Amino acid sequence: MEKQNYNHLTRTFQRLSRFGHLSAIAGWDMFTYMPPKGSAARGEALAELSVLQHQILTDKKIATLLQAAAQEDLNDVERANLREMTRRYQEAVLLPESLVEEKSLVGTRCEHGWRTQRPANDWQGFATNLKEVVRVSREEARLRAEAKGKSRYDALLDLYEPGMTSAKLDVLFGDLRTWLPDLLQKVVAKQSQRSMITPVGPFATGTQRELGLEIMQLLGFDFDGGRLDVSAHPFCGGVPEDVRITTRYDENDLVSSLFGVIHETGHARYEQNLPREWLGQPVAHARSTAIHESQSLFFEMQLGRSTAFLRLLLPKIIARFGAQPAFDVQNFVALNQRVERGYIRVDADEVSYPAHVVLRYEIERALIEGDIEVEDIPALWDEKMQHWLGLSTKDNYRNGCMQDIHWTDGAFGYFPSYTLGAMYAAQLFNAAKRALPQLESDVAEGNFTPLFDWLSQNIWQHGSRFTTSQLIANATGEDLNPLYFRKHLEARYL
Amino acid sequence: MEKQNYNHLTRTFQRLSRFGHLSAIAGWDMFTYMPPKGSAARGEALAELSVLQHQILTDKKIATLLQAAAQEDLNDVERANLREMTRRYQEAVLLPESLVEEKSLVGTRCEHGWRTQRPANDWQGFATNLKEVVRVSREEARLRAEAKGKSRYDALLDLYEPGMTSAKLDVLFGDLRTWLPDLLQKVVAKQSQRSMITPVGPFATGTQRELGLEIMQLLGFDFDGGRLDVSAHPFCGGVPEDVRITTRYDENDLVSSLFGVIHETGHARYEQNLPREWLGQPVAHARSTAIHESQSLFFEMQLGRSTAFLRLLLPKIIARFGAQPAFDVQNFVALNQRVERGYIRVDADEVSYPAHVVLRYEIERALIEGDIEVEDIPALWDEKMQHWLGLSTKDNYRNGCMQDIHWTDGAFGYFPSYTLGAMYAAQLFNAAKRALPQLESDVAEGNFTPLFDWLSQNIWQHGSRFTTSQLIANATGEDLNPLYFRKHLEARYL
Ligand SMILES: [Zn+2]
Ligand SMILES: [Zn+2]
Numbered sequence: 001m002e003k004q005n006y007n008h009l010t011r012t013f014q015r016l017s018r019f020g021h022l023s024a025i026a027g028w029d030m031f032t033y034m035p036p037k038g039s040a041a042r043g044e045a046l047a048e049l050s051v052l053q054h055q056i057l058t059d060k061k062i063a064t065l066l067q068a069a070a071q072e073d074l075n076d077v078e079r080a081n082l083r084e085m086t087r088r089y090q091e092a093v094l095l096p097e098s099l100v101e102e103k104s105l106v107g108t109r110c111e112h113g114w115r116t117q118r119p120a121n122d123w124q125g126f127a128t129n130l131k132e133v134v135r136v137s138r139e140e141a142r143l144r145a146e147a148k149g150k151s152r153y154d155a156l157l158d159l160y161e162p163g164m165t166s167a168k169l170d171v172l173f174g175d176l177r178t179w180l181p182d183l184l185q186k187v188v189a190k191q192s193q194r195s196m197i198t199p200v201g202p203f204a205t206g207t208q209r210e211l212g213l214e215i216m217q218l219l220g221f222d223f224d225g226g227r228l229d230v231s232a233h234p235f236c237g238g239v240p241e242d243v244r245i246t247t248r249y250d251e252n253d254l255v256s257s258l259f260g261v262i263h264e265t266g267h268a269r270y271e272q273n274l275p276r277e278w279l280g281q282p283v284a285h286a287r288s289t290a291i292h293e294s295q296s297l298f299f300e301m302q303l304g305r306s307t308a309f310l311r312l313l314l315p316k317i318i319a320r321f322g323a324q325p326a327f328d329v330q331n332f333v334a335l336n337q338r339v340e341r342g343y344i345r346v347d348a349d350e351v352s353y354p355a356h357v358v359l360r361y362e363i364e365r366a367l368i369e370g371d372i373e374v375e376d377i378p379a380l381w382d383e384k385m386q387h388w389l390g391l392s393t394k395d396n397y398r399n400g401c402m403q404d405i406h407w408t409d410g411a412f413g414y415f416p417s418y419t420l421g422a423m424y425a426a427q428l429f430n431a432a433k434r435a436l437p438q439l440e441s442d443v444a445e446g447n448f449t450p451l452f453d454w455l456s457q458n459i460w461q462h463g464s465r466f467t468t469s470q471l472i473a474n475a476t477g478e479d480l481n482p483l484y485f486r487k488h489l490e491a492r493y494l
Numbered sequence: 495m496e497k498q499n500y501n502h503l504t505r506t507f508q509r510l511s512r513f514g515h516l517s518a519i520a521g522w523d524m525f526t527y528m529p530p531k532g533s534a535a536r537g538e539a540l541a542e543l544s545v546l547q548h549q550i551l552t553d554k555k556i557a558t559l560l561q562a563a564a565q566e567d568l569n570d571v572e573r574a575n576l577r578e579m580t581r582r583y584q585e586a587v588l589l590p591e592s593l594v595e596e597k598s599l600v601g602t603r604c605e606h607g608w609r610t611q612r613p614a615n616d617w618q619g620f621a622t623n624l625k626e627v628v629r630v631s632r633e634e635a636r637l638r639a640e641a642k643g644k645s646r647y648d649a650l651l652d653l654y655e656p657g658m659t660s661a662k663l664d665v666l667f668g669d670l671r672t673w674l675p676d677l678l679q680k681v682v683a684k685q686s687q688r689s690m691i692t693p694v695g696p697f698a699t700g701t702q703r704e705l706g707l708e709i710m711q712l713l714g715f716d717f718d719g720g721r722l723d724v725s726a727h728p729f730c731g732g733v734p735e736d737v738r739i740t741t742r743y744d745e746n747d748l749v750s751s752l753f754g755v756i757h758e759t760g761h762a763r764y765e766q767n768l769p770r771e772w773l774g775q776p777v778a779h780a781r782s783t784a785i786h787e788s789q790s791l792f793f794e795m796q797l798g799r800s801t802a803f804l805r806l807l808l809p810k811i812i813a814r815f816g817a818q819p820a821f822d823v824q825n826f827v828a829l830n831q832r833v834e835r836g837y838i839r840v841d842a843d844e845v846s847y848p849a850h851v852v853l854r855y856e857i858e859r860a861l862i863e864g865d866i867e868v869e870d871i872p873a874l875w876d877e878k879m880q881h882w883l884g885l886s887t888k889d890n891y892r893n894g895c896m897q898d899i900h901w902t903d904g905a906f907g908y909f910p911s912y913t914l915g916a917m918y919a920a921q922l923f924n925a926a927k928r929a930l931p932q933l934e935s936d937v938a939e940g941n942f943t944p945l946f947d948w949l950s951q952n953i954w955q956h957g958s959r960f961t962t963s964q965l966i967a968n969a970t971g972e973d974l975n976p977l978y979f980r981k982h983l984e985a986r987y988l
Contacts, residue, residue, distance in 0.1 A: 015542060018535075018538055018539040018542040018543075019539070019542065019543070021520075021535055021536070021538075021539040022516045022517075022520050022539050022540075022543060023516075025519070025520050025523055025536075026515075026516050026519050026520065029519055029523065033721060033723075034736060035717060035718050035719055035720060035721060035736055036718050036719075037716070037718045037719035037735055037736060038719065038732075038733070038735050038736030040735070041512075041515055041733060041735040041736065041773075042515070042519075042736070044512055044515075045512040045513070045515040045516050046516075048509060048512040048513065049512075049513070049516060052546075222531070223529060224529050224530050224531045225529055225530075225531035225532065226529060227527060227529060229527075238532075239532070239535060241531055241532050241534070241535040242528060242529055242531060242532030242535065242536070279535075
């Protein structure tokens with residue numbers, strides 16, 4: 001019997017994928033439409049499903065099937081699928097169910113508390129819960145590190161970007177350290193020489209939504225397989241067949257929602273163009289969080305804030321909201337390429353963003369390795385913010401170490417994805433430019449087909465077939481090279 | 495160990511309820527927000543969950559636990575819960591998994607085809623699929639009939655209204671037959687003597703939505719535990735903690751959407767007031783489809799179309815849409831109490847509605863018992879429509895026997911619930927009036943608290959604790975008595 005074990009595994013993963021579908025839609029609903037009294041029951045329902053998924057994935061038969069399937073006659077894609085199945089199984093099986101449950105429990109408590117503790121600047125209250133999360137995450141890291149033969153932090157990092165290590169990050173981020181503060185300084189000085197006119201609202205949110213939909217359409221979003229809705233924290237959710245992106249509207253700030261939509265559209269197009277014939281199998285998943293972020297930043301930063309794209313966008317804004325001094329072309333471009341040192345990561349421009357990431361990386365690694373404790377975070381945060389951005393966060397926990405949701409549920413190892421994504425995006429855009437000499441005039445004319453075809457052929461359609469290194473080397477001719485990111489920033493901002 | 499088996503069962507049913515939560519929300523999303531390309535994956539995900547739920551419910555251990563729990567020291571509510579658990583188990587276990595799967599398969603195919611066959615008036619195409627559904631439903635009915643010692647049709651009827659039989663329905667509907675055609679004749683003749691002014695639109699759908707929300711608020715809908723959205727076919731879905739009702743808007747027809755909202759609000763308030771401390775257990779479920787419908791018809795027909803309520807409603811309509819001749823009080827009341835013979839069940843007034851139900855009951859019973867075949871339906875439909883309503887549906891399948899969705903997925907036995915619900919609603923409203931002498935002036939003043947308190951105490955808070963007969967007898971002093979429905983129609987329309 002040919003591929004009998006492999007076929008058994010594909011059925012199991014298909015089943016897991018169907019449960020994952022329900023979890024994704026119920027999760028999307030939780031952040032978009034669910035009324036408050038649905039919260040407790042929804043949490044319980046999703047937790048029950050998680051336990052089931054963990055049980056199915058770690059069933060004793062799976063290990064035997066994986067071993068037997070490795071001896072079967074598989075083609076390249078099937079072999080890649082088996083590699084991803086194995087990775088998922090191994091990541092899941094090394095955690096006892098009690099730890100999975102405890103992680104979920106302390107994470108939910110910390111996240112729930114954070115929602116009110118952050119506005120109240122209540123570091124003590126937050127720290128109490130965070131200590132529990134750190135305790136459980138350290139235990140998780142210890143188990144993963146033992147099984148994988150890696151350091152504790154690397155064992156978590158590997159969950160988000162398989163193959164990435166802190167040794168590699170130290171090189172990449174060490175390089176940033178040598179030039180980024182200086183570049184930031186120069187750009188801020190340069191930009192301070194021109195005055196900028198801020199758009200004057202209000203901009204009706206209904207019209208903002210229509211504009212967002214128009215730009216999604218322009219960027220190739222498939223509305224037969226996805227939607228745009230509203231949530232407090234924008235995200236891209238759902239399933240590849242039905243991608244749900246969200247934004248939030250501020251009547252006084254037009255571009256923030258719009259660039260949020262462009263960002264999430266990048267995530268969405270990746271999902272909407274994963275290999276259809278493999279959907280439901282691990283090989284059809286997006287490659288990693290960093291590659292996912294590279295697609296959203298490709299859309300938002302590389303393409304979206306380019307002068308050609310901003311010039312294309314502006315008449316569409318004026319058509320809906322009328323002209324005003326801020327919508328002069330030069331001013332509009334400058335506005336959307338403005339660099340400012342600020343406290344908040346999610347509001348940061350692409351020049352200062354890596355500073356926010358590197359400081360989080362340094363702190364979370366030390367925390368997981370046991371070199372620092374939760375109590376040490378605020379002082380370290382303040383010190384690093386002073387160093388990178390010249391800003392003090394002393395006693396300002398709300399806009400300092402309490403601003404992000406990631407640590408509340410133990411997602412240590414995630415933050416580096418943002419800057420890795422920015423680097424991949426710059427490298428990919430550079431490769432696309434080389435492959436498509438007409439790119440700039442195409443963008444100016446609103447013809448994105450060649451660019452998106454290039455992305456589809458080089459990234460989207462491969463899902464998880466290749467490792468990240470292979471994927472990037474195939475697409476650009478070399479492994480991750482941070483020089484492209486530096487060159488991009490210098491070219492755009494100096 | 496006290497109640498050990500019973501407690502084990504409550505945990506299992508709690509787990510089933512959590513999976514049911516995900517199914518309910520994903521199902522709601524399917525009819526409200528899901529884009530077309532999500533359809534196939536959603537169907538597969540929901541089917542996978544159904545199989546899981548069936549497996550959990552029919553696990554071999556359940557029978558042993560149910561028997562052992564029956565010997566344990568349980569209080570009244572626990573005993574009622576055990577009764578409902580047993581009923582659910584017994585209904586599920588007598589169907590082989592292959593039949594469950596086949597039913598889902600032929601039902602999905604028939605329903606999917608119906609969506610295009612109905613507009614195309616394609617009876618032959620529809621009949622081909624429906625025959626498969628009937629074949630599977632007859633097999634289901636045979637298995638259920640054998641296990642329950644009932645006739646085949648009664649064994650299906652019992653799923654929707656436990657304890658109801660076709661013998662009882664023959665008495666109830668036989669009674670209707672003696673007076674309803676005559677009453678209908680008289681009312682139509684009487685109403686033909688006055689001319690009516692139809693409201694002139696357009697009525698902006700956004701404003702219709704606001705009005706709907708205002709009336710839901712007035713009727714006590716809890717927006718912290720539910721929502722109003724849009725779907726092609728209005729329904730009440732979600733879970734008791736998070737009730738999702740829907741409507742559809744027609745710019746030219748203001749009252750149809752509004753009374754749809756009032757109807758679904760009746761369903762919703764029942765769900766929102768099921769016993770909170772028992773949620774997740776079978777005893778906390780709504781009693782039956784007929785009792786559910788009694789609540790929606792209580793809101794829509796007994797209360798909503800009463801002159802006192804219509805007088806309360808009218809100024810709210812005028813406040814949003816302005817005055818016009820159709821909004822004269824007398825005309826507005828007449829408009830919302832208009833009786834007309836028509837082809838379509840869902841558009842029918844409360845006087846002609848039972849005719850639509852009785853003819854479907856007679857046909858579906860004969861079909862399940864094997865007395866007629868699918869080919870016989872159109873002629874029978876035409877004959878019965880002629881008899882009851884004087885309308886021919888010859889060659890008009892679209893507005894005749896193809897108009898409803900129920901038979902497409904084998905929901906034979908459901909239709910009687912509508913008229914049983916209307917009868918229960920009339921009986922309950924009569925009892926409420928006796929208990930609340932001030933009811934009419936309360937309604938005129940918009941004070942619904944006494945009425946809703948009465949419903950909550952007599953119906954909502956009991957869930958499935960009592961049988962339908964007990965519930966109705968406790969609430970009204972007698973078992974179902976169709977005289978109240980007749981008296982209600984005569985009082986309102988003659
Ligand atoms: Zn992103
Ligand atoms: Zn109803």
